[in-house]
């Protein structure tokens with residue numbers, strides 16, 4: 001790949017993380033000129049540009065070297081790391097960013113008896129996070145079938161496509177609305193700055209170090 005002299009950060013194009021991520025970058029002194037197609041935002045002052053994509057694509061773009069850094073939920077980053085594709089393991093969390101907080105949890109129908117993970121033996125569990133769920137099931141020595149769904153996981157028990165679910169929870173309102181009850185937390189998540197474990201050895205590495213310093217300043221002021 002052609003070496004780049006500008007830093008490229010991937011972030012969510014349109015979703016829960018978009019506004020807080022942009023605000024954080026602005027606070028770090030980075031401003032962007034929105035391009036017409038809105039996929040690419042050119043950095044105005046510093047040599048730092050943005051790529052606006054679906055959050056699910058962010059870890060892959062970093063692993064492929066298309067982007068140097070990304071702002072993404074820990075849930076998405078760790079799911080990608082759990083898939084063992086090329087370069088997936090070499091991604092790391094450079095900083096937790098303090099927004100987009102949620103948890104990945106097991107939730108069961110309200111009327112179901114649940115006391116411990118072993119109660120899930122033989123069940124079908126719907127999720128959009130099969131790697132994280134499979135890892136947890138293995139650690140708990142539970143033998144359950146994982147049903148991977150792209151969305152609307154919370155209605156799977158009602159539809160009969162699964163017995164229980166493993167999904168993101170924030171307020172818990174979605175679970176209550178679907179007569180589900182949270183029983184286990186697999187992962188506490190928030191938005192993180194993700195990147196390769198080894199920083200580039202050219203000017204981009206220096207820029208990343210500068211950005212991390214500024215981020216630390218901004219995060220400290222917030223706390």
Ligand code: PRT
Nearest residue numbers: 015016054055056073100101102168169170171172173174
């Ligand atoms: O289009 P794109 O693929 O980029 O967007 P997306 O729809 O996949 O993502 P988006 O914008 O919904 O979420 C982006 C990230 O925000 C997630 O990967 C999480 O890291 C984080 N986040 C924080 C959440 C939530 N809170 C959240 N509550 N992501 C999803 N939810 C959903 C959850 O899936 C469930 O359906 O909200 C519902 C639960 O919310 P409560 O408040 O009812 O419990």
Ligand code: ZN
Nearest residue numbers: 054055056057
């Ligand atoms: Zn997504």
